[in-house]
Amino acid sequence: MDLYSDSILDHYKHPHHSGVLKKYSGRAVEYNPLCGDTIQADILMDQKGKIKDVGFIGSGCAISQAAMSLLSDWLIGKTSSEIQAWNTEDMIGLLHVPISQGRSTCATLGLAAVKRAVSKKV
Amino acid sequence: MSVSKIQKDFPILKTLVHGRPLIYLDSAATSQKPRCVLDAMDEYYTTMNANIHRGVHALSEQATARYEDVRQQAAQFFGVFDAHEIVFTKSTTEGINIIARGWGDEHIGPDDDIVVSSLEHHANLVPWQELAKRKKAHLKVIPLAFDYQLDYDAFLSLLNPRTKLVCITALSNVTGTPPQLDKYITAAHAQGARVLIDAAQGAAHMPFSIRKLDCDFFVCSSHKMYGPTGVGILYGKRELLQACAPLIYGGDMVTTVDQYSAQYREIPWRFEGGTPNIAGVIGFGAALSYLAALGMDTVYQHSQELLSYAHEVFGAFSNLTLLSPMHHPAIALLSFVVSGIHPHDIASIFDSEGVAIRSGFHCAEPLHAQLGLEASARMSFGVYTAKEDIDKAEQALKKALKIFK
Numbered sequence: 001m002d003l004y005s006d007s008i009l010d011h012y013k014h015p016h017h018s019g020v021l022k023k024y025s026g027r028a029v030e031y032n033p034l035c036g037d038t039i040q041a042d043i044l045m046d047q048k049g050k051i052k053d054v055g056f057i058g059s060g061c062a063i064s065q066a067a068m069s070l071l072s073d074w075l076i077g078k079t080s081s082e083i084q085a086w087n088t089e090d091m092i093g094l095l096h097v098p099i100s101q102g103r104s105t106c107a108t109l110g111l112a113a114v115k116r117a118v119s120k121k122v
Numbered sequence: 123m124s125v126s127k128i129q130k131d132f133p134i135l136k137t138l139v140h141g142r143p144l145i146y147l148d149s150a151a152t153s154q155k156p157r158c159v160l161d162a163m164d165e166y167y168t169t170m171n172a173n174i175h176r177g178v179h180a181l182s183e184q185a186t187a188r189y190e191d192v193r194q195q196a197a198q199f200f201g202v203f204d205a206h207e208i209v210f211t212k213s214t215t216e217g218i219n220i221i222a223r224g225w226g227d228e229h230i231g232p233d234d235d236i237v238v239s240s241l242e243h244h245a246n247l248v249p250w251q252e253l254a255k256r257k258k259a260h261l262k263v264i265p266l267a268f269d270y271q272l273d274y275d276a277f278l279s280l281l282n283p284r285t286k287l288v289c290i291t292a293l294s295n296v297t298g299t300p301p302q303l304d305k306y307i308t309a310a311h312a313q314g315a316r317v318l319i320d321a322a323q324g325a326a327h328m329p330f331s332i333r334k335l336d337c338d339f340f341v342c343s344s345h346k347m348y349g350p351t352g353v354g355i356l357y358g359k360r361e362l363l364q365a366c367a368p369l370i371y372g373g374d375m376v377t378t379v380d381q382y383s384a385q386y387r388e389i390p391w392r393f394e395g396g397t398p399n400i401a402g403v404i405g406f407g408a409a410l411s412y413l414a415a416l417g418m419d420t421v422y423q424h425s426q427e428l429l430s431y432a433h434e435v436f437g438a439f440s441n442l443t444l445l446s447p448m449h450h451p452a453i454a455l456l457s458f459v460v461s462g463i464h465p466h467d468i469a470s471i472f473d474s475e476g477v478a479i480r481s482g483f484h485c486a487e488p489l490h491a492q493l494g495l496e497a498s499a500r501m502s503f504g505v506y507t508a509k510e511d512i513d514k515a516e517q518a519l520k521k522a523l524k525i526f527k
Contacts, residue, residue, distance in 0.1 A: 036496035061464035
């Protein structure tokens, strides 16, 4: 199976939930010093502790940006504990392409930003 | 130079990657090893494995002789008269750290200047940042000029009587720029400054005569010169090494030890505390013989021809920016960025075609920042690289452009 599936390329070129949130409950930036990839994730929680909205900006490879786009769709309606339990394998499952060990940090950069954003209170 | 014949000397080039023949274009990260290097290390372990400098038994004497022979060989290879000026290290980085700690801590003081170039690898930058911090000295940087060259006039204006040390690469691992070292060394010496040359990249591609160059310190690594990992060379002028404290203390670097103090051996052995990488040094000797047999002038010419060809092939793509001098000499490697495709994605797609290249900062983050880049892709060449390998890279690039169109 090819790393650059149509779905990955589509999410990379047309990312979902792209942009910053005007109103957010948590914001975090993750940076990969090895390649310079960056993602800033904004999270808005509702009264019941579920994610109501998400927004992100970033730059980097197709895998890191598409992974964040895919993750942002999955996030809506999830609780903080559901997000904290989400791991690298789950991200690879979401991407649905073979991710080598060398690229796994690309796949999880956005997740790391989101995890920090949900644990923060603004 | 027959590349097809050379390729037969490197067993790894028969490897398949993702079912395709390996096209190895990452020699700037580490070179592949010829059979003669592997055989030399195998011979040491199978016929003379013993510790050096301490046994009187036959194997130890044999191993010691082979280890010390490589020191002579390295001196000859790099145009050094006195082999005692050659120290075996584990890497270029270690060689630089020995000078930064052992010489720098003694000879650099508050408000002194240390000059580095903006082309430096982190290995020839971070130890000087730390030295400057420890001694409250100033780190000055030679800026870039047009065409990925260093700004020589700016360098001259940086020099002053407080300039104690100039640290400069012999060949940039990002742009393939070989600064004209003799000019820098002459100007630095005129101010009384010492000069360290980082030849980690350069030593595999160009001939050196340290004696003629007259630099004060010179460092390089075996593993980029077709030898094994874990071996490097530090050259220093005799009087400077004698004024340099060791970095590693312990066995094998001492003459007499009493309970509370010790006397240290002469140079170079005082810098080689602990059991060294004996097999690695012997393997490095075989690598030096291999390069000497090819001839470094021939190796340089091959490296230059490959880059000219790569310029021709990759220069034809309008959406590529080549981070490479076009109007000045350049050798060994070609870094580039493709608009709309991240270097990581380029490297992954090249890999799917069996073509190994590097992506990222190449351990030169300040240079990328200066060029306004987050990262770049880099293909780099060795003596086994053929023009056909660059053609394969072009096919991989076309695939990447098609995927991301």
